[in-house]
Amino acid sequence: MLKVKKDVVVIGGGPAGLAAAAEVYDNGVEDVIILERDFELGGILPQCIHNGFGLHYFKEELTGPEYSQRFENDVEERDIEVKLDTMVLDVTPDRKVYAMNQEEGFLEIEAGAVILAMGCRERTAGALGIPGTRPAGVLTAGTAQRFTNIEGYVPGEEVVILGSGDIGLIMARRMRLEGADVKAVCEILPYTGGLTRNVVQCLEDYDIPLLLNHTVTKIIGNDRLEAVEITEVDENMKPKPETSKIIKADTLLLSVGLIPENELSKKADVVLDDTTGGPFVNEGRETNIEGIFACGNVLHVHDLVDWVTQESQIAGNWAAKYVKGEYKRTGSKIKMKAGENVSYVIPHTIELDGSDRNRMPLYMRVSTPLMAVDINLYADGEKLYSFSEPFAKPGEMITVPLAQKTLDDLDDVKEIRVDIIEKEGQ
Amino acid sequence: MKETKTLTCVACPKGCEVTVEFEGNEILNIDGHACPQGQTYAEEEIVAPTRILPTTVRVKGGALPLCPVKTSKQIPLEIIHDAMEIIGQKEVEAPIEIGQVIVENILDTGADVVATRDLPRKIEV
Numbered sequence: 279m280l281k282v283k284k285d286v287v288v289i290g291g292g293p294a295g296l297a298a299a300a301e302v303y304d305n306g307v308e309d310v311i312i313l314e315r316d317f318e319l320g321g322i323l324p325q326c327i328h329n330g331f332g333l334h335y336f337k338e339e340l341t342g343p344e345y346s347q348r349f350e351n352d353v354e355e356r357d358i359e360v361k362l363d364t365m366v367l368d369v370t371p372d373r374k375v376y377a378m379n380q381e382e383g384f385l386e387i388e389a390g391a392v393i394l395a396m397g398c399r400e401r402t403a404g405a406l407g408i409p410g411t412r413p414a415g416v417l418t419a420g421t422a423q424r425f426t427n428i429e430g431y432v433p434g435e436e437v438v439i440l441g442s443g444d445i446g447l448i449m450a451r452r453m454r455l456e457g458a459d460v461k462a463v464c465e466i467l468p469y470t471g472g473l474t475r476n477v478v479q480c481l482e483d484y485d486i487p488l489l490l491n492h493t494v495t496k497i498i499g500n501d502r503l504e505a506v507e508i509t510e511v512d513e514n515m516k517p518k519p520e521t522s523k524i525i526k527a528d529t530l531l532l533s534v535g536l537i538p539e540n541e542l543s544k545k546a547d548v549v550l551d552d553t554t555g556g557p558f559v560n561e562g563r564e565t566n567i568e569g570i571f572a573c574g575n576v577l578h579v580h581d582l583v584d585w586v587t588q589e590s591q592i593a594g595n596w597a598a599k600y601v602k603g604e605y606k607r608t609g610s611k612i613k614m615k616a617g618e619n620v621s622y623v624i625p626h627t628i629e630l631d632g633s634d635r636n637r638m639p640l641y642m643r644v645s646t647p648l649m650a651v652d653i654n655l656y657a658d659g660e661k662l663y664s665f666s667e668p669f670a671k672p673g674e675m676i677t678v679p680l681a682q683k684t685l686d687d688l689d690d691v692k693e694i695r696v697d698i699i700e701k702e703g704q
Numbered sequence: 705m706k707e708t709k710t711l712t713c714v715a716c717p718k719g720c721e722v723t724v725e726f727e728g729n730e731i732l733n734i735d736g737h738a739c740p741q742g743q744t745y746a747e748e749e750i751v752a753p754t755r756i757l758p759t760t761v762r763v764k765g766g767a768l769p770l771c772p773v774k775t776s777k778q779i780p781l782e783i784i785h786d787a788m789e790i791i792g793q794k795e796v797e798a799p800i801e802i803g804q805v806i807v808e809n810i811l812d813t814g815a816d817v818v819a820t821r822d823l824p825r826k827i828e829v
Contacts, residue, residue, distance in 0.1 A: 324772075327772035329756045333717060339756070341774055341820045342772075343772045344821070347802055428768055429768075429769065430769040430770045455784070455788050456788075473717055473719065475719050478714050483781060582717055668720070
């Protein structure tokens, strides 16, 4: 068995891993390695061929492959070591990473710090338990995206999409452009799970109906999907049988949620948050296990890669500090609390000595769509900071920049609560 | 006849709700946008909507059978299907470099179709 030592091991070569590794390097820790199971870097971005990436980070609109290539170039320019076709099998709490590939066999890497950047995967048909048969033609939107954009097979001609997450919306347009008849996008909730711009430019542009409060209640077909039964649901999400109708379709795409891929994290005894599906972290993105950091979709599912990049740079910066012995805790721990209408706030705690910290963004989501909101932060019940947004939707993560000076006088504070409430009169 | 339409701006992920008052092709008032892009978007959306077209082109001898491409600038929404037809007939020899022009001045729009990644040749083993 090949045994090596590395200052920082980054698990995953998608947008999170690429940005984290470059940031580690730029903070003076050059002995950093990326382990990637695919044959190339980029994670999911190479199959996200649509535009809309990079508006925040680069202030220009790029496609997924273009966004990815900029960070791949960063890694290449720094001569950061990358192992492709390499599967990580285990991570221990004392930061030993076990991996294997065809050329070197089994590897043990002793890491000064580990950055978990494994991303997420899609919720599949099995998790939904839709009644009916189990024919071919029922697949996740991301799988269809890979077939269509990377491998060159369009997976069907008559398509129904269940779930209005961004990948579902993007694939509705993509399948339509490739000549398929996209009959409907069904969303069980009364609002879409994706970005509004994707509803406009993917559905409205092509007259694809978005059926809110609708779900698929039956899958019909033997070898291949022949039709689906769709049914309207009531306010308790119970199907109303009298509204059922059959739609002929050979393909059902599922865009019903993403799950952070934390099998390795669990092996390292990293504790996960039930709400996000990812680890509990402090503002440096360190998990409960010392020296193990997490960033990107393995931590919480983002809707924009720009914030994945930003978050991964935060993780990379602190992981480098950890390795250099410049990582200090303040000794007090402020807990972030998701208050009214807030489903979660990242980070979970603030506990690091941030003398050179400039701005620390808080990432959060609302639990329900709201118009004209005030985002209010309270330190142990006392108002700390407030700002407004024209609207807030569960599908769109909110980034709250927090200035250093806001955090300076919080030594004795135990808890910061975030409430997001509609302004009066709404 | 004076009409009012509320649009969701797609210029960026912020998704401003922009209200446009117009009569035929004449814009009377635009409200609700947070930046100048919103103004341009709303004007174009009423007169002639345009979009970037991202798709793929077939590749010969590449590490992958397809290369992602996009139009270098927005093209009219109404000719997107015609553009797909033209790009669908193309096959490009690998290696391909990011930014490489795949179709020049597609449908006289002034937009080129360009590759959005590097794609090396397939390595024979």
